[in-house]
Amino acid sequence: MKILRAIVRxxxxxxxxxxxxxxxxxxxxxxxxxxxxxxxxxxxxxxxSLAILAIGMTFVLLTAGIDLSVxxxxxxxxxxxxxLVISGLSLWWAIPLALAVGMLFGLVNAFFIVRLRIIxxxxxxxxxxxxxGLGLLISETxxxxxxxxxxxxxxxxxxxxxMPVLILLxxxxxxHFVLSGTQFGRQVYAIGHNSDKARKAxxxxxxxxxxxxxxxxxxxxxxxxxxxAQLGAVSPTFGYQNEFMAIAAAVLGGTSLxxxxxxxxxxxxxxxxxxxxxxxxLVVINADPYLxxxxxxxxxxxIVMIDSLRHKSAQKALRTKTAA
Amino acid sequence: MLLKLQNIRxxxxxxxxxxxxxxxxxxxxxxxxxxxxxxxxxxxxxLLGGVFTPSDGxxxxxxxxxxxxxxxxxxxxxxxxxxxxxxxxxxxSIAENLFINQFPIKKLAGFSLIxxxxxxxxxxxxxxxxxxxxxxxxxxxxxxxxxxxLVEIAKALSAHPQIIIFDEPTTSLSRHEANQLFELVxxxxxxxxxxxxxxxxxxxVHLLADRIAVLRDGExxxxxxxxxxxxxxxxxxxxxxxxxxxFPARKVLPDTKRLLxxxxxTAKGFVTxxxxxxxxxxxxxxxxxxxxxxxxxxxxxxxLDRFDTGNIYLNxxxxxxxxxxxxxxxxxxxxxxxxxxxxxxxxxxxxxxxxLAALSRFxxxxxxxxxxxxxxxxxxxxxxxxxxxxxxxxxQPVSTLSGGNQQKVVLAKWLLTAPELLILDEPTKGIDIGAxxxxxxxINQLVEKGSSVLLISSELEELLGLCDxxxxxxxxxITASFTKPMFDRNAILEAALHKQxxxxxx
Numbered sequence: 001m002k003i004l005r006a007i008v009r010x011x012x013x014x015x016x017x018x019x020x021x022x023x024x025x026x027x028x029x030x031x032x033x034x035x036x037x038x039x040x041x042x043x044x045x046x047x048x049s050l051a052i053l054a055i056g057m058t059f060v061l062l063t064a065g066i067d068l069s070v071x072x073x074x075x076x077x078x079x080x081x082x083x084l085v086i087s088g089l090s091l092w093w094a095i096p097l098a099l100a101v102g103m104l105f106g107l108v109n110a111f112f113i114v115r116l117r118i119i120x121x122x123x124x125x126x127x128x129x130x131x132x133g134l135g136l137l138i139s140e141t142x143x144x145x146x147x148x149x150x151x152x153x154x155x156x157x158x159x160x161x162x163m164p165v166l167i168l169l170x171x172x173x174x175x176h177f178v179l180s181g182t183q184f185g186r187q188v189y190a191i192g193h194n195s196d197k198a199r200k201a202x203x204x205x206x207x208x209x210x211x212x213x214x215x216x217x218x219x220x221x222x223x224x225x226x227x228x229a230q231l232g233a234v235s236p237t238f239g240y241q242n243e244f245m246a247i248a249a250a251v252l253g254g255t256s257l258x259x260x261x262x263x264x265x266x267x268x269x270x271x272x273x274x275x276x277x278x279x280x281x282l283v284v285i286n287a288d289p290y291l292x293x294x295x296x297x298x299x300x301x302x303i304v305m306i307d308s309l310r311h312k313s314a315q316k317a318l319r320t321k322t323a324a
Numbered sequence: 325m326l327l328k329l330q331n332i333r334x335x336x337x338x339x340x341x342x343x344x345x346x347x348x349x350x351x352x353x354x355x356x357x358x359x360x361x362x363x364x365x366x367x368x369x370x371l372l373g374g375v376f377t378p379s380d381g382x383x384x385x386x387x388x389x390x391x392x393x394x395x396x397x398x399x400x401x402x403x404x405x406x407x408x409x410x411x412x413x414x415x416x417s418i419a420e421n422l423f424i425n426q427f428p429i430k431k432l433a434g435f436s437l438i439x440x441x442x443x444x445x446x447x448x449x450x451x452x453x454x455x456x457x458x459x460x461x462x463x464x465x466x467x468x469x470x471x472x473x474l475v476e477i478a479k480a481l482s483a484h485p486q487i488i489i490f491d492e493p494t495t496s497l498s499r500h501e502a503n504q505l506f507e508l509v510x511x512x513x514x515x516x517x518x519x520x521x522x523x524x525x526x527x528x529v530h531l532l533a534d535r536i537a538v539l540r541d542g543e544x545x546x547x548x549x550x551x552x553x554x555x556x557x558x559x560x561x562x563x564x565x566x567x568x569x570x571f572p573a574r575k576v577l578p579d580t581k582r583l584l585x586x587x588x589x590t591a592k593g594f595v596t597x598x599x600x601x602x603x604x605x606x607x608x609x610x611x612x613x614x615x616x617x618x619x620x621x622x623x624x625x626x627x628l629d630r631f632d633t634g635n636i637y638l639n640x641x642x643x644x645x646x647x648x649x650x651x652x653x654x655x656x657x658x659x660x661x662x663x664x665x666x667x668x669x670x671x672x673x674x675x676x677x678x679x680l681a682a683l684s685r686f687x688x689x690x691x692x693x694x695x696x697x698x699x700x701x702x703x704x705x706x707x708x709x710x711x712x713x714x715x716x717x718x719x720q721p722v723s724t725l726s727g728g729n730q731q732k733v734v735l736a737k738w739l740l741t742a743p744e745l746l747i748l749d750e751p752t753k754g755i756d757i758g759a760x761x762x763x764x765x766x767i768n769q770l771v772e773k774g775s776s777v778l779l780i781s782s783e784l785e786e787l788l789g790l791c792d793x794x795x796x797x798x799x800x801x802i803t804a805s806f807t808k809p810m811f812d813r814n815a816i817l818e819a820a821l822h823k824q825x826x827x828x829x830x
Contacts, residue, residue, distance in 0.1 A: 181437045183427040186420050190413045197411050202396045202425045260415040 015306040016252055017266070019299070020274045027281035034284045041162065047276030048168035049227035051269055053242060054249035055175045056219025058268045059212045061250050062179075062192045064259025065113070065120040067216045070246055072131025073105035074224035074239030079135045081225065082144035082234045091149065095225060102221025103214050105131065110213035114206045128243070136236060144234040154229030164226045171222060175215075176265040188212060192259030248296065249275055252303050274299070325387070326351050326518050327372075327487060332381035334367055341367045343542040344381070349487065352516045354509070356533035356550075358523065359562055360728075360758035363539040365522050369489050372520075373405040374398030385486075404480035408492040410472055412479075414465035419447035421464055422479050450478040454508055470501035477508065488512065489520045494528060495753065498614055506532060524756055526555045538562055563758045570761055571789030574768045578606035578792050582640070583776045584745060586625070589634035594620040595800045598634070602745070607767070607777040609791035611784060612820050617800035618780045619661060622747045625778075626651050626658040638745070657743035659734055661750045661780075668730060670723035677722050678737045728759025735766045742773050749780045764790060784813065796820050 011018050028035035053070055060067045081098035085091065105127065112123040156163045179185035187208055191198045199205050224239065231238075253271030255262025262268070275296060282292055327349040334342040342364045349355050359365050370376045371383070374392030383390045385401060392398035395405065412421050420427075420443075428442040447460035456474045464472060473493060480488055490509075494502040509519065509532060523529050529536060536553050538546040538561040546553065546561040553561075581604045589598040595617040602608050610618045623629040625636065627646030636643045638654055651658070668677055722733055731751060738746060748767070752760045767790060771777060781787050787794050788811050796804040796819040804819035806812065 177435075177437070181440075183429070183436070183438060186416060186427065186438070187424065189415055190424055193413045193415050197413065200395065200411055202399075260413070 012306060012309060015303060016254060016270045016274060019303070020270055020277065023274060023277050023281065027277070027284065030281075031285045034281055039280070039284065041165075043273065043276050043280045044168075045162050045164050045230070046280060047272050048164040049223045049230070050242070050245055050249060050276060051168055051272035052171050052219050052223035052226060053246040054253075054268045054272050055171060055264055056216035056223070057243075057246040058250045058253075058255050058262060058264050059175070059179070059188065059219075060120070060216045061247070061255045061257060062188050062259060062262055063209060063212050064192045064195070064257075065209070065212070066124060066247070066257070067106075067109065067120065067213065068124040068243050069105060069109060069127035069131055070216060070220040071239040071242035071244075072128050072135065073102055073217055073220040074227075074242055075135040075234075076105070076131050076138070077101050077221045077224045078228055078234040078238050079139045079144060081228070082146055083138065085146060085150060086144065091153075098225055099218060099221045102217040102219075102224070104217070105220070106213040106215070106217025107210070109217070110210040113213065114209050132240075135238075139234065139236065141236050143236065146228065146232050146234070150229055151232045154226075154232075164230065167222065167226055171219065172265060172269060175219075176263075178215075179264055184208060184211065189260050192261070194260075245275060248300050252300065325349075326353075326385070327390075328382075328384040330382040330384075332368070332371065332383065333379050334364075334371060334376065335379045341542050342371075342378075345539075345542075345544050347537060347544070347547070349518050349520070351486075351518055352513050354513055354519045354521055354532055354534050356521045356523065356529040356536045357539065358526065358529055358536065358558060359539035360756040363562075363756075364542040365539055366491070368539070369405065369491065369520065369522065372398065372403055372487075373489060374403075399483050399485075402484065402486035403489070404483060404485035404487070405489045406473075406476050406480055406491065406493060408495060410476045412464050412472055412476060415463065417461050417463055418451070418458065418467075418475055419443050419460035421475060422447050422450060422460070422482055446482075447478075450482055451475075453481055454478045455504070468501075469496040470498070470504070473497065473505065474508070485517060487518045487520065489522070491522045492524065493521075494523065494525060502528065526558050529558070530555060540564065559757060562756070563761070571764060572768060574771055576605050576772050579604035583638065584625075584778075585635075585637040585640075587635040587637075589621070589624065589631055589636065591620065591624055591629065591631040593800075594629075595624070595631075598802055600795055600802060600805075602776050602778060604744075604776055605771050605774060606793070607771060607779055607791045609787035609794040610778065610780045610797055611782075611787055611794055611816055612797035614782065616797040616820070618797050619749055620800075621797070622658065622749050622778065622780060626656060626747060628658075655741070655744040656747070657738045657741070657745070658747045659738070659749060659751055661753065668722050668734060671721050673720050674722060674725075674733055677733055678740060680737065726759075728755040728763075731755060731763060732759065732766065735763060735770075738775075739766065739770060739773075742770070743775055745778070746770060746775045747778045747780075750782065751779070752781070752783065752786060760786075784816065788813070 024035060033039060053074070057067060057070065077098045080101050081094050084094045084097060089097075109120070109123055109127055112118050112126075113120050153163055158166055161169075177185075179188065187198070187203045190201070190203055191205055191208055195205055227239075228234065249271040250262065250268050251257060251271070252274055253262065253264075253267030253269065255267060255271075278295055278299060279292055282289075282295060325348055327347075329345060329347045332342055332345045333340065345364075345368060347355070357365050357368070367376065371378050372392075374395045374397050377391065377393065385403075390401060392401060392403070398405070413424065416424070423443055423446070428439040428446065429436045430439040430442075431437075444460055451458065451460060451474075454474045454477050456471060456478065458467070458471065464475060467475065473496075477488075493505060497505060506528070509521075513519065521529065521532055530550060530553075533550050535547065535549050536558065537544060538558060540562060546557075582601055583604050583606075584602040586598055586600050590596050598621060600608070610621070612618050620629065624631045625646060627648050627650065636646060638656075643650075643654075648658075669680070722730055725733065735751075746767075751767070752763055755763065764786075767777060767779075779787065779791060792808050794806045794811060794816060795802050796806075796816055798820055804815065806816060
């Protein structure tokens with residue numbers, strides 16, 4: 001009985017991992033084509049763009065902020081880099097420029113949030129619309145097809161590892177070290193718990209918030225280039241709703257929307273893998289495409305429910321502890 | 325002379341909060357600073373801590389002019405301020421909290437990484453100094469309030485302070501934990517650190533202080549060595565009147581009609597087989613240690629928490645499933661222990677807060693439009709009678725009031741609706757003596773108007789002075805009952821402690 005309860009508690013604590021395993025298991029039962037190594041590698045490649053995006057989002061969420069503009073930022077990045085490459089600019093110039101555009105988005109967000117003290121939700125809602133419009137203006141609502149050289153990056157391998165996965169790995173490790181191993185990272189958590197307290201403790205809150213939105217913009221740009229290298233074209237709906245996918249991945253991974261709680265490794269990574277595994281699995285079993293968002297929504301609901309259960313049981317434990 | 329203040333004045337706008345204070349402090353000395361809320365204690369300490377700058381006067385530290393322009397500047401000069409509300413981040417580890425703004429750093433390939441080993445070593449050393457034997461990797465949220473306080477002190481020590489200011493450090497501590505804190509205070513004193521100790525607990529003040537300074541209305545009304553001031557003298561200096569006036573007799577006696585009857589109330593893990601009743605216009609006190617189940621009982625009665633078995637009757641009617649909305653309809657009112665979080669809308673002004681409880685009585689017509697004029701008039705009346713120190717009933721957010729005044733606003737709220745059953749959970753926690761007295765007066769006023777009160781308090785004096793009956797709880801059970809005037813202080817204390825030690829496991 002005691003062991004059973006301990007197992008249940010362990011499963012609740014690692015609900016996302018358990019759910020990921022459950023999803024892998026059920027799809028593999030439904031289709032023999034799902035749980036094969038080539039498809040698993042596929043899931044990894046497909047999820048790399050989303051995971052990178054969600055990593056940036058995690059930084060923002062940890063400060064109790066939110067960035068709704070990343071999808072639009074991705075779109076602008078895609079359009080700008082697409083235009084540049086088509087007009088003959090070499091990739092060596094186009095890529096840094098694209099990254100700069102992403103960070104510029106972050107900087108604009110940070111300016112309004114830090115200097116003008118407008119809440120992140122409103123600021124990034126504005127840049128979400130502005131960015132989408134800007135991208136449509138630049139692209140004249142036409143799809144931009146990218147040259148073969150761009151696509152080659154997407155399918156190339158280094159030491160046998162697909163390029164998108166490699167980029168994800170680098171971003172993942174860097175972000176993890178920044179969050180857990182630097183003063184900046186730990187202060188991000190402090191601000192997320194209570195920014196007033198953080199200010200009182202002498203933490204440079206404004207500088208850190210700027211940094212966080214820059215990181216989010218940069219991750220959006222990197223994530224977008226990775227996606228571009230796989231798709232080869234920028235359509236007018238490119239990056240659309242990706243901000244919600246990124247938020248979902250981070251929240252699935254255990255990051256709190258109230259700030260101060262969560263991590264990238266394993267949290268956000270597992271969250272992104274879970275979302276992608278479900279999408280991939282639904283494709284493999286030939287489910288109706290309109291069903292995808294429904295299933296994703298249900299999974300988010302389930303996780304949020306588990307999260308609230310987890311919160312409640314922690315509170316109950318605390319109350320009985322003080323009562324004893 | 326370590327610290328010398330001469331003729332310090334501070335005004336906010338036209339209001340002069342400090343009217344020429346002169347104080348001094350030497351190495352290894354403990355100065356207690358007492359006074360009512362609003363007497364100017366916090367303002368004075370905020371001048372020292374670099375939060376405000378004085379309007380006039382001279383501050384010297386080690387013979388040099390001392391004029392910090394920020395808390396960090398004060399910290400660098402060696403003055404640490406331990407606030408009542410701890411400035412810790414519960415989601416981070418102890419070590420991370422200790423070094424939140426100056427992590428030990430090592431360079432790795434151009435990156436500045438946290439040097440976890442050095443951090444751990446230094447954290448262990450700091451924790452040793454405060455006598456906390458917990459791994460520095462443990463998250464602060466897993467610590468008890470007392471342990472968190474020690475972490476805060478360790479954090480202060482990391483800056484090698486000459487002076488530590490404690491603002492009400494014992495409010496969230498048990499007696500035992502407070503005593504451990506005092507031991508630490510004496511250790512720090514022996515090391516030559518000077519301390520300024522602010523507290524409403526005059527017994528503690530008398531135990532700790534070398535000298536006692538009493539502030540009243542921004543003036544230093546008494547400054548003397550401990551031996552020359554007793555507790556009566558402190559109270560008198562603080563409020564300017566005698567202690568016996570504290571519990572004025574009520575003009576009414578409890579009715580024989582029963583208002584509340586609780587039978588065999590059990591909520592597993594919290595309360596067990598509670599049996600008690602409350603008559604009309606009666607005040608029944610609940611005494612017990614923190615965690616004895618008193619607050620849980622109150623939450624159940626009001627409908628905030630569920631119970632497993634038992635019956636609750638109000639006016640002879642069985643209450644099936646208590647919930648807050650029905651409780652309000654049944655004219656119950658619950659003043660929670662944590663008034664800052666639950667009792668008030670801190671961002672709103674006094675009028676809106678007071679009206680909130682009685683909105684329906686001020687609304688007219690089919691759209692239930694609020695009759696602002698009538699509401700406004702009644703509100704000023706009630707707030708006046710609550711003697712709240714305020715600038716304006718409208719436009720001033722409640723968050724800017726002191727704790728005691730906030731509490732009075734909460735009570736004024738209920739004065740307007742005149743509830744039948746009032747449950748008060750630690751109504752005077754962290755409140756100064758003058759405000760306490762006014763709150764006692766308000767409670768009496770409510771009872772005279774017809775309310776019955778369940779009063780939960782950890783201050784025995786308060787219960788002895790206010791209650792018609794006192795019930796003692798221990799480990800979720802009622803262990804003793806006393807009726808006025810047969811209150812026996814020792815028997816009450818024993819009943820609260822007795823069972824605890826008897827059933828203490830291992």
